[in-house]
Structures are given as C-alpha cells and as structure tokens.
Amino acid sequence: MQQTKKTYTVQEATKKLEHYCAYQERCHKEVVQKLTDMYMIPEAIDVIVVHLLQHNFLNEERFAKTFVSGKFKFKNWGRRRLTFELKKKDISKVNINQALATISEGEYIDFFNDLAEKRANLLREPNKFKKKKKFTDYFLYRGWEPHLVYDKANELIK
Structure with a gap:
C-alpha cells in the first residue's frame, strides 16, 4: 500500500501556520522548516512567510525577547548559551543584542x-x-x- 503525502493549498497552509505561530512565538527558520515538511514549494513558502510577517504572526525581535526571557528564567541559561541558541536559529545580531539587553x-x-x-x-x-x-x-x-x-x-x- 502506497503512503500518500498530504498536500495543502496555500490558503490551508497559511491557516495552519497562523495557528502554529499564534500558539507559541516562532522564528523564521522554524516556520520555513514546518512549511518544507508540509511539502510546500519555495514560492508558496515565500508567500506564506510574507503573509505571516505582514499580519504580525511572525516577528523575529519579539521571538528573540520571549526566548531570552523564558530560557533565562526557567532554564537558568546565561548570556553565552542564549546567544549561541539564537544564532543557531539564524536570529540577527541586532535582535540578539536587543533581546539580551532586556536583562539588566x-x-x-x-x-x-x-x-x-x-x-x-x-x-x-x-x-x-x-x-x-x-x-x-x-x-x-x-x-x-x-x-x-x-x-x-x-x-x-x-
């Protein structure tokens, strides 16, 4: 029996990703990976990411600040680990520094x-x-x- 992979229209994928981003802050890399896993073509991925950015579902600065605050308070991570983990998620240097600045x-x-x-x-x-x-x-x-x-x-x- 052949396994058929679920396919999504751009509208369906957009709705799914809106929920994905509304549930928890996400970074661009996680969103693109999710769309890739859903077998979306690069053009569709670009359209959906732009939609999520325009409608404020996706915001890298907000993600970085939330990430830093959570991992600092609950996992007791120091600045070096926070910086390293954010770099792994392709967060820009500017956003990393702004997020770290939220901790006095x-x-x-x-x-x-x-x-x-x-x-x-x-x-x-x-x-x-x-x-x-x-x-x-x-x-x-x-x-x-x-x-x-x-x-x-x-x-x-x-």
Missing part, C-alpha cells in the same frame, strides 16, 4: 548569585575539587561567563 546587569548578577548559592548547597560531594568541578560544569554548560563561574566557585567552595 544587576538582575543578571543577582540571579546568578542566588542560583550559585542554591547549587553549591545542593551538591553533596565531600571532595572540594570534585565539588568545584561539578559546580563549574553545571554553570558553564548553561552558558554563564567563565569569570563569573570560577570566581563564585572559589568564593563558595572552600
């Missing part, structure tokens, strides 16, 4: 300090060198700046 320096440092203290108290490792390694690995993986991480590790783990 004071808020960033306070958040890091609270997080670091909680993390240091959670680690149950008698060997202080292994404990420092676990502590630094945790924060470096999440994209916090190395100078912050190492200074804090030396301050909290003695």
Whole structure:
C-alpha cells in the first residue's frame, strides 16, 4: 500500500501556520522548516512567510525577547548559551543584542548569585575539587561567563 503525502493549498497552509505561530512565538527558520515538511514549494513558502510577517504572526525581535526571557528564567541559561541558541536559529545580531539587553546587569548578577548559592548547597560531594568541578560544569554548560563561574566557585567552595 502506497503512503500518500498530504498536500495543502496555500490558503490551508497559511491557516495552519497562523495557528502554529499564534500558539507559541516562532522564528523564521522554524516556520520555513514546518512549511518544507508540509511539502510546500519555495514560492508558496515565500508567500506564506510574507503573509505571516505582514499580519504580525511572525516577528523575529519579539521571538528573540520571549526566548531570552523564558530560557533565562526557567532554564537558568546565561548570556553565552542564549546567544549561541539564537544564532543557531539564524536570529540577527541586532535582535540578539536587543533581546539580551532586556536583562539588566544587576538582575543578571543577582540571579546568578542566588542560583550559585542554591547549587553549591545542593551538591553533596565531600571532595572540594570534585565539588568545584561539578559546580563549574553545571554553570558553564548553561552558558554563564567563565569569570563569573570560577570566581563564585572559589568564593563558595572552600
């Protein structure tokens, strides 16, 4: 039995993508990938993306700000990881910088300090060198700046 792939008219695909974008902020790359997966031709993809931009379903600046705010608050990511993940999504440098600017320096440092203290108290490792390694690995993986991480590790783990 041959599997037939579902085909969409431009109107159907547009409606589907409006819902896709309304449900959650999306970046251009995700939208284009979704349309490609729906077997849309490049001309149709261009038409639909332009429609989504004109009707404000798709807004890269808004996406970047929402992404940064969410990943910072809920996944505890630092600036380096946020920048890296946004670059992977082909977000422009301007939008990345604007999004990162929504986190004030004071808020960033306070958040890091609270997080670091909680993390240091959670680690149950008698060997202080292994404990420092676990502590630094945790924060470096999440994209916090190395100078912050190492200074804090030396301050909290003695």
